[in-house]
Amino acid sequence: QITLKESGPTLVKPTQTLTLTCTFSGFSLSTSGVGVGWIRQPPGKALEWLAFIYWDDDKRYSPSLKSRLTISKGTSKNQVVLTMTNMDPADTATYYCAHRRGGDCYDYWGQGTLVPVSS
Amino acid sequence: QSVLTQPPSVSAAPGQKVTISCSGSSSNIGNNFVSWYQQLPGTAPKLLIYDINKRPSGIPDRFSGSKSGTSATLGITGLQTGDEADYYCGTWDSSLGAGVFGGGTKLTVL
Numbered sequence: 327q328i329t330l331k332e333s334g335p336t337l338v339k340p341t342q343t344l345t346l347t348c349t350f351s352g353f354s355l356s357t358s359g360v361g362v363g364w365i366r367q368p369p370g371k372a373l374e375w376l377a378f379i380y381w382d383d384d385k386r387y388s389p390s391l392k393s394r395l396t397i398s399k400g401t402s403k404n405q406v407v408l409t410m411t412n413m414d415p416a417d418t419a420t421y422y423c424a425h426r427r428g429g430d431c432y433d434y435w436g437q438g439t440l441v442p443v444s445s
Numbered sequence: 446q447s448v449l450t451q452p453p454s455v456s457a458a459p460g461q462k463v464t465i466s467c468s469g470s471s472s473n474i475g476n477n478f479v480s481w482y483q484q485l486p487g488t489a490p491k492l493l494i495y496d497i498n499k500r501p502s503g504i505p506d507r508f509s510g511s512k513s514g515t516s517a518t519l520g521i522t523g524l525q526t527g528d529e530a531d532y533y534c535g536t537w538d539s540s541l542g543a544g545v546f547g548g549g550t551k552l553t554v555l
Contacts, residue, residue, distance in 0.1 A: 363544065365546075372533065372546060372547070372548045372549045373484075373490065373535070373546040373549070375535070375543060375544035378544070386543060386544075389541055422490070429478035429480070429496055430478075430480070430535065430536060430537035430544045431478065431480040431492065431495040431496070432480070432482075432490075432535075433492045434492075435490055436489065
């Protein structure tokens with residue numbers, strides 16, 4: 327059974343760096359073909375793809391956010407970390423991590439974590 | 446503005462059929478697999494269709510997917526009130542080197 331859960335701060339101030347952790351179970355990020363992605367959703371708005379990391383450490387980023395994003399495997403084998411620098415109120419959103427299967431398809435999602443950005 | 450274009454809303458009566466379109470380009474839908482997600486209010490998205498027309502285990506065959514050229518379509522038959530949700534298409538964009546989603550379609554079952 328695959329599960330994922332996001333964790334991070336409950337509030338971020340403008341210009342700060344956001345660090346989110348995705349803790350997962352039921353699969354290994356060392357297995358060929360496996361990936362974990364991050365997707366966000368501002369309140370009342372559409373999904374926005376952010377980044378993903380593959381089992382072989384291949385990483386891809388949204389072109390519009392690439393300069394601010396870093397995705398990496400965590401210190402624990404069952405974690406993926408996403409950092410986003412220079413946070414702005416426009417970055418207020420629910421951030422989801424998800425298990426990526428082939429074809430950029432996400433078959434298991436975490437519950438999401440709401441990150442407000444406010445001074 | 447989303448790379449993939451979906452109608453903002455669709456509606457139909459219980460028991461009827463509805464289709465939701467997703468329009469893209471040759472760099473995304475035209476040359477990659479398409480997925481569809483259902484997002485019930487206050488919950489995380491759920492995979493409905495992958496690889497254009499495959500259903501994960503547990504998804505009823507009332508849900509179907511198809512693709513023609515640079516457009517994809519989600520079909521839902523035998524509409525139920527529980528199908529009221531936001532629906533998103535998604536795929537890979539080879540030019541951007543990134544994943545992309547549609548703007549979402551709100552389904553109302555009248």
